[in-house]
Amino acid sequence: MSRELQPEALRRLAESLSRLPGLGRRSAERAALALLDWKPDELKQLAERLASLSEDVGNCRLCFLPTDLRKGELCPVCADPRRDRSLICVVESVSMAVPIEKSGYRGCYHVLGGKLSPLDGVGPGQLHLESLRQRSAEAECREVLLATSTDIEGQATAAYIAELCARPGLTLSRLAQGIPIGADLSHTDSASMAMAIARRNQF
Amino acid sequence: MLTRLEIRDFRCFGEAQLELSPGITVFEGANGQGKTSLLEAVFFLGLLRSFRTGDLRLLKRWKCPSFLLRGRLDDGQEIAVEQGAERRLRAAGQAVGRSSDFVRYLGPVALSPEDIRLAKGPAAERRQFLDILGSQLSAATLGALRDYDKALRQRNQLLRLQAPDAQLRPWEGLLARSGAAVMQARAAFFPDLRAAFLDAAAALFPAGTPLDLKLVPAVSAAPGGEEESLILALEEARPRDRELGSTAAGPHRDELAILLQGRSLSSHGSEGQCRLAAIALRLAAAELLISPEAPGPILLVDDVTGELDSQRRDVFLQRLSRFPQVFIACTECPAILRDGGARIVQVEGGRLVQNAGD
Structure with a gap:
């Protein structure tokens, strides 16, 4: 204009x-x-x-999801006694938690606020990692699900967290990769197909 | 193979359409009329890059916001790329999100006068040659190369920042995994590449010229043990890498050596020998792409014949007939091609004139 x-x-x-x-x-x-x-x-x-x-809106004291500060310092997920506290799903941003929540997931979250990328000036100090280490070290935590993105930075972030949080009795898991449900196989990109074949399930 | 090419606002072309056939087609015209740009258009449609420039802004016609290239393949499918500030890819009526899926359709191999760099230039030129060929042969290799390159730059940044080992390790794990895939892919196609190179060189060089091609990995590893070897090499090299601020070990330092009597051709060969070796290497790459799993190849020959004496030129041109589709740009169509039934398209100031009778 x-x-x-x-x-x-x-x-x-x-x-x-x-x-x-x-x-x-x-x-x-x-x-x-x-x-x-x-x-x-x-x-x-x-x-x-x-x-x-x-x-009125700030980050949850535990998981860094956005929350209504007028109702306390815990987000609705962390405040809900019916949520499974033994399972923490690690996401880069709130927008990535949305589809996970919609899937019916009943565990808790931890929002990192980004992913490791030294070239963009993002190191461990720029992410909510120390709080994640503390949460995962608590006895009630049994599994950390690493739902960072599938690009190289997301993979590096997952690998860094896996080393940071590793302890006996704690399961570290990663979201499965492959073909989306309902997808037309003839238009599936080759990388997803390769992963789907490499990690195929018994019928 | 391409059966039709459509161009809009590319280099000196406003709009142009061309029906294409298998076999050899010659783009004939004076200098600066757009012959090479036609080859470049096919190359770009195949690989989303140019063999002449790294600057995409030079490709669109002056003052145009974008250019469009559309091709019809021999199975009737259409592929198209529109490149402006952003890039849009379509194949078979569908948008294509990843360039790695788009570059699987054509398989172009370009021979141009600048190719002497392949033989004469630094090792990086030959590594790039290996990487493009590897990517054309397998989408998985292209993915591994991209991951490797990204992880490498991230690790180098951490080295410069003197970051602790705990921060380096995740990237080293990813480097080792993608690097191992790159090494395995190179090792898998190298024997075929060497055989095809020696075959082409035998036809182009004087009989008995002691040429050879060798793949020299920067990190040696037992087959299947590449990832582990890379992890160890990266860990071992950390102190020195920190001093240099860059990563010394890994397939980004592999060398594809062209040898003349056991010595490096780039430092011991003549200008003429280097030109011939570069042509042989390109022909070898095209040879590897003649396979049911790989696309093409479409051979794009930009006036390299000027550097050959008449006998070798004819040998070279005859050899082209073994490829399914060849486009040649030259100022005047060589007699051997004219007599051999090559199709001739006149290129004049960004316009195409097909010979009568076509």
């Missing part, structure tokens, strides 16, 4: 919006323009909701 059509305030808003996942510069500009059409009280409500984010 040309500068003439874009007052300073609108441009700054678009700049902020463009940092959101899935929004490029163009779609951020469109979103900012769309907000121009909102009524003043609607905008005010949006602004209040944004402002309250940092005050």
